[in-house]
Amino acid sequence: MPVGLPLPTELLPVEGIRLNAVAAGIRYPDRKDLVLIEIADGSKVAGVFTRNAFCAAPVIVSRQHLLQAAPRYLLINSGNANAGTGTQGMQMAERSCLAVAQAAGVEAKLVLPFSTGVIGEPLNVDAIEDALPDLINGLEEENWLAAAQAIMTTDTQPKGFSTALSLSTGSVHITGIAKGAGMIRPDMATMLAYIATDLEVDQGDLDHLHTEAVAASFNRVTVDGDTSTNDACMLMATGKSGVRLSNQADRHLFTETLISVYQKLAQALIRDGEGVTKFVEISVVNAQTQAEAADVAYTVAHSPLVKTALFASDPNWGRILAAVGRSGIADMDVGLINIYLDDVCIVEKGGRAQSYTEEQGQEIMDREEIRIQIDLGRGQEATSVWTTDLSHEYVTINAEYRT
């Protein structure tokens, strides 16, 4: 059961973006597993991809195509990652682009392929080709929710957020969908996300907005530290509203709103994380550098002992403290460290806080949403990451995914 994650209700259409999802029978017998996103001519598109050295064929092809031109079509299949599939996998990815290109009457380089699912099995491009006519015929501006559902793998529910935003020269829409529930960690791990706006914006601005928003959202979530071969996050701006960021106030408002949509999507991945029973924010403050803050936050977020204690609702601050201690920070003075569970100080100057009672800790650990704040007391930098606990359900899901 996801933690504090409502089902998407109204996902606003974005003028210039049409979508469709069909059941192509790629892996799942009775559900939609193939999505096409059509982007109006003249749109700008920004993308970031996994940094895993073993990136999948569709990632390689998408990167190449994106360098050549602004894409017109994004083709996404769930159920098969087309990763670890060698030369044949590259051919399959190229062939799927060509099929879309021929059916839609554009060049193949204007099609970007995305795949998510099991690694190391050949992608059934015949099934994709067979499904293309229906896929293209059904393209509609209103199909965001259907697309959100069709890109799911181990997700238990679709993820999408949408907002309308009034700027000084008019209003714009921002709508985004995402999938992913495990293998999620910084540097773009197992997740796909597609965000669109009808804002009119230059390519350089769009790239900058995208990078900034990803850094503050998808690169700050982790379920298990594993990263994927396939992940991608795309931002599309169609310009169809005719509204531009004409002053600093507009720019600030749009950036904040965009980041908020990205963060809701990123946190949705965690709220629906594999086997999740807790949604946990690990916040590190007063670090010397951002990198140091992130190292501590991720060491705590990835500690199986901290995660199993969270699952057990056990206020076991000793495990948090031990994880902080092994995070590799040079010259760490443990006597400066305070740790809080929400607003309760549990560790003071490196030891159990005098004022702390087990009952206070228990009351917080029994909640579904928990914030662990670690004050290193050695600088001014801070960062937060969002993560899950480690439950029996996580083991069950990951021990049974393929079989």
Place this chain on the structure above:
Amino acid sequence: MPVGLPLPTELLPVEGIRLNAVAAGIRYPDRKDLVLIEIADGSKVAGVFTRNAFCAAPVIVSRQHLLQAAPRYLLINSGNANAGTGTQGMQMAERSCLAVAQAAGVEAKLVLPFSTGVIGEPLNVDAIEDALPDLINGLEEENWLAAAQAIMTTDTQPKGFSTALSLSTGSVHITGIAKGAGMIRPDMATMLAYIATDLEVDQGDLDHLHTEAVAASFNRVTVDGDTSTNDACMLMATGKSGVRLSNQADRHLFTETLISVYQKLAQALIRDGEGVTKFVEISVVNAQTQAEAADVAYTVAHSPLVKTALFASDPNWGRILAAVGRSGIADMDVGLINIYLDDVCIVEKGGRAQSYTEEQGQEIMDREEIRIQIDLGRGQEATSVWTTDLSHEYVTINAEYRT
């Protein structure tokens, strides 16, 4: 159930070492939880301790005392780690040393304290003081097995190995015991190990032997990547055999044998790892550097997705490949990488091996002991680490340890 771990049978006495274990009621009501090891005057002792910045009070005291003189007594309690206990914890550790010193008629600096168990609760030194007369009166050379049992925490069985070794000028004994089943990883994580020999050896030689043996054994095992605040590994040489390492052949034979005892103890921690159902060797070969080989080996060994696949006996080479891909090796050419399950090539040149069949992989994954070999194809260096799978039992143990 431990994997391939026999119960210790004959643990040879080491002349100059006497031990005893009693039930002091520190945490466990009905079992021995306090051990004293007496080391004959004139012995040499080498020690290594956790590198976790949050090291426990007994570690701080043991380090200080070991710098001042060769210890005569090692006092070990299980059930309470005396970690995260601040100034009071330091006082308790010092007081326990003083109590032993007074009862045994030596200086307090000749006593080293060791604790393992729950973090952040005050150590009951009254209970230790009450138990001391019985503890000292019962010291015997034959008590190694009782000591191995009394230092256990979540271990399911005691761990000890022993060997008699013929050198050119006589024979010596090596006997060692260890505890630890989780929080085990390099740099001395939650484990305690005590190894003794009656060899006559200089302090410098002993330190060198100890460091070399630890590097090849305890620093190459990992259950969950978590490290402890309390770990220590001590090597004692009493000299009572009168046998020295008088030539290169003797030195070589003794070193190899000592490393073998350390490796058996280290692997015993993994074979009895929390919730273990598989004993797994991750071997990385043809790396550019030892550090690079270790980075890849540990990234794979710590991957929850690899570990849950091992639990499921699922030959999911895609997860191994994805973990290798995120291990942070600069300029990794995935086209050079081969991966083997035992002797079956599963990944060839970065993709699924042509010759590989799922049945071959399944046959190996169904075994209790599995070797994953990763050939990076970019150098001459190699290393191995030993680890476990990630099972439901692991979650159960760690979600219920305190409650």
